Amino acid sequence: MGIDNAITLEGAEDFADTMWPGGNDHFCKTVLSYSIQISELEKMVVRMVFESYGVYDQHHDSHKESTTYLLRMMKYRVPEKTEANVGCDAHTDKSFITVLHQNEVSGLEVKSKDGQWMSFTPSPSSFIVIAGDALLAWSNERINAPFHRVVMSESEPRYSVGLFSFIKGMIEVPEKLVDEKNPLRFKPFENFGLLRYFLTEEGREKESAIKAYCGV
Ligand SMILES: O=C(O)CCC(=O)C(=O)O
Ligand SMILES: [Fe+2]
Numbered sequence: 026m027g028i029d030n031a032i033t034l035e036g037a038e039d040f041a042d043t044m045w046p047g048g049n050d051h052f053c054k055t056v057l058s059y060s061i062q063i064s065e066l067e068k069m070v071v072r073m074v075f076e077s078y079g080v081y082d083q084h085h086d087s088h089k090e091s092t093t094y095l096l097r098m099m100k101y102r103v104p105e106k107t108e109a110n111v112g113c114d115a116h117t118d119k120s121f122i123t124v125l126h127q128n129e130v131s132g133l134e135v136k137s138k139d140g141q142w143m144s145f146t147p148s149p150s151s152f153i154v155i156a157g158d159a160l161l162a163w164s165n166e167r168i169n170a171p172f173h174r175v176v177m178s179e180s181e182p183r184y185s186v187g188l189f190s191f192i193k194g195m196i197e198v199p200e201k202l203v204d205e206k207n208p209l210r211f212k213p214f215e216n217f218g219l220l221r222y223f224l225t226e227e228g229r230e231k232e233s234a235i236k237a238y239c240g241v
Pocket of ligand 2: 116117118123173
């Protein structure tokens with residue numbers, strides 16, 4: 026369960042109204058303040074990415090307008106002796122960017138491109154920024170959306186909170202990120218429906234085939 030439109034008071038209130046009869050003002054203020062501050066970090070990362078690819082002026086405003094945020098809070102209990110793992114299975118996120126934070130209990134592991142699982146020592150002042158599938162698509166596969174998982178091996182429950190940014194509607198790859206060396210690639214993404222080839226001739230030809238594949 027998560028809070029949609031997490032950087033608006035309405036988003037926090039909708040969630041609180043579902044959880045508590047009569048809502049919960051204190052909860053709303055706390056999560057709203059957290060979400061807004063972490064969304065500033067997300068926006069800084071987005072800005073750096075857009076600037077580094079030289080597409081800030083042309084694409085940043087429309088990107089900003091179509092961004093929404095989801096906040097999810099997670100609890101991982103200590104596994105019973107007979108249980109192998111009660112964390113979360115390896116996956117990539119469907120988001121554009123995910124920003125994670127957790128209590129002092131470790132467990133998050135991220136897979137490097139060469140297949141090694143890397144773990145972290147949690148710190149109250151550190152946030153983990155992970156690229157999601159939408160950023161992989163937007164960057165025409167230049168930015169990897171890494172597999173990650175949670176493996177519980179400590180004797181305390183683990184609490185984490187994730188702010189996930191999403192692009193509403195279709196993901197368009199900036200023209201600058203498509204060239205002969207990096208032709209636009211087709212990937213139908215679960216949750217995103219279909220990714221159109223906006224820019225290439227090949228894409229236009231394939232569009233009807235893609236639509237048929239996705240049933241739209
Ligand atoms: O709890 C964590 O640190 C990771 C959670 C996660 O990967 C997710 O919710 O997608
Ligand atoms: Fe994740």
